[in-house]
Amino acid sequence: MSRNPQLGRNGELVHLLTLEGLPAEVITHILDTAEPFASLGERDVKKVPLLRGKAVFNLFFENSTRTRTTFEIAAKRLSADVINLNIGASSTSKGETLLDTVDNLCAMNADMFVVRHSQSGAPHLIASHLTAMGRSHVHVVNAGDGRHAHPTQGLLDLYTIRHYKKDFRGLTVAIVGDVLHSRVARSLIHGLTTMQTAQVRVIAPRTLVPAQMEALGVKVCNDAREGLRDCDVVVMLRLQNERMKGALLPSPGEYFKNYGLTGEKLALAKPDAIVMHPGPMNRGVEIDTPVADGARSVILPQVTFGIAVRMAVLSIVAAN
Amino acid sequence: MIPSGLPDAEAALAALVERMRPAVAHDAAFVGIYSGGAWIAERLAARIPGNHPLGFIDVSYYRDDYALSGLKANAKRTALPFDVAGSTIVLIDDVLYTGRSVRAAINELFDFGRPERIELAVLVDRGGRELPIEATYAGARVAVARDLSIVLSRDPGGTLSLGVEPLSGVA
Incomplete structure (x- = not known):
């Protein structure tokens, strides 16, 4: 019996890997959660402390400006610490495997990985690896993998x-x-x-x-x-x-x-x-x-809404 | 099942109005904590003379039990339609218990600006504090068993009433 790998025992969202097979109530929950985040810009301090002290690693094995930036803004508005890694230009070019990179970042106490990769299934592979290594408290959010999902x-x-x-x-x-x-x-x-x-x-x-x-x-x-x-x-x-x-x-x-x-x-x-x-x-x-x-x-409101939606995804998976 | 000690909500509200009327600043903003505190803030604004801007606050993002119980969907939108910096604010909640919601609300207020002064008005103070927080104004004080939660409800006509139910999660 194979469970949907992005959902926990009680159907809660642990990783976000794909919308395929994600129940309507989970999607609605994410959209509803995003709504109040959209008005955060009115504040003096444009942040809430939900992810204070959490380390979010942006693992971008493929170029992106908009997606990486809006994920970074979303995590920062939740008060997380954001570390951007442009992997294409670092360890993998020296021969390190994807999962070795992940293990090294876990040794730096990562709480969450936002992953973009040109290979379909890379975020799924990382999520399975984390489970196998007993690191189920570390979450993975797919920021685009190959032709598969975004x-x-x-x-x-x-x-x-x-x-x-x-x-x-x-x-x-x-x-x-x-x-x-x-x-x-x-x-x-x-x-x-x-x-x-x-x-x-x-x-x-x-x-x-x-x-x-x-x-x-x-x-x-x-x-x-x-x-x-x-x-x-x-x-x-x-x-x-x-x-x-x-x-x-x-x-x-x-x-x-x-x-x-x-x-x-x-x-x-x-x-x-x-x-x-x-x-x-x-x-x-x-x-x-x-x-x-x-x-x-x-088209421009889409970009603004993208920040609120990514805040919702990060805060939901981080709590599960 | 209503313990004999639980006061009538409308009587507690009337008592709270009488305590606040002579003491509260004429331009203090009334900020209700969702959801029970919001109902009380609306009633107080209608019954206490002066110019009291009305605001509402949802403390979901500031709670200290986020890691334990996660994020509720449909957090209400915090709305403070006045300049928080330099203002006098009366925070309003239905039940004061551990003090954790009030701590969260104070933190959230400071993210909108630096208020001159914050007071606290509650319909019911049930003791049991886990933080050094006290009400400036309380409509009633009651003792209720630790494993019960006091719940405020409002009927379609707007009448408030108090009841108890088993405590779920963190107060």
Whole structure:
């Protein structure tokens, strides 16, 4: 009998590794916990003492600015001590294994690891290793692993959608772009289906849709104009040039013409539809500047909400 | 099951109003600790003359038992719609017991600014302090067995009442 490795004996969240299989009540608990954190900016002292004296290690084996920074801000607003390690440039290049690195940091009394890795499953491996070593008081939060998952991005997307649209059950959400390489898309799709979103659509050229996408409960559209019709939420994905291998696309210009979000294409969605993007944006490739900066864009609020959501995740796992 | 010693909540509130009315600063802010203290703060603001800004505080993030009992979902939003720096504040709670909630509330207030003075008003003081904290104003003093928790409730008409239930977790 295999238990969900991120949940404890009583179903409490011990690690956050993926949104796949995470019960709706756990997701709702995280989103509810994030709400009061969002107003912390009004204070003289923009901190609460929940994680005072805890050491949070940001283990980034892969580059990131936004995710690492917002995790750092979240941990600092909870009064934790944050240690940033840019591993790509240190021990592993000298030959140390991932788990040796983890053991060394545990010897420095780490309480939590925020992990980004180019290999799918790396955070899961660390969590299992900690359990095997009897260090179940040390927690792991996945900050993006390979093509697998980016659960805090999925959660902040869910938070944003709930903030503007209240209830998932009547919504049509379109995810547009490079779904093949996108852990953001995978996490969001799992989250949206768990929260009983009425319809999730994936809009992309055939070459950027993974096989058996429909098995996740989504509708695949290769024609953007057809897929955007009457949507409540449009989530644009970045065209991941650095992950492109082989000729998956004719050219960025051709892609923009067919799939780039312009005012003309957005007009097919509902009049109050919101536009999201996990960042960083490629203006003129997947999104047109007037849309990115327009009244329906909630791309910058997503970043702000991301801090509150990460605070909620860190404070929930730290207590379990 | 109500022990004979438990006072009527509305009578305790009236007694608290009488103690505060002559003594409290005319511009003191009233800050209720969620949830029972918030109800009492609203009632006191309506019945004690003066200009009393009303605020509410949720101490979930400042509690000393976070590591033991974790974080409750749906912490209420602390709202202090006045300038805390230099203000006189009456912290208001329903039941004063160990003093730990008050300690947490005082810490939280200082993260908004440096108040000139903080007083404490409680509906019921049940003794049993674990910290050197005392009420400036108390509506009633009662003795209740250690394993019971005093619970304030409010009916739809706004009438307050006191009851007891078995103590769960840390007070």
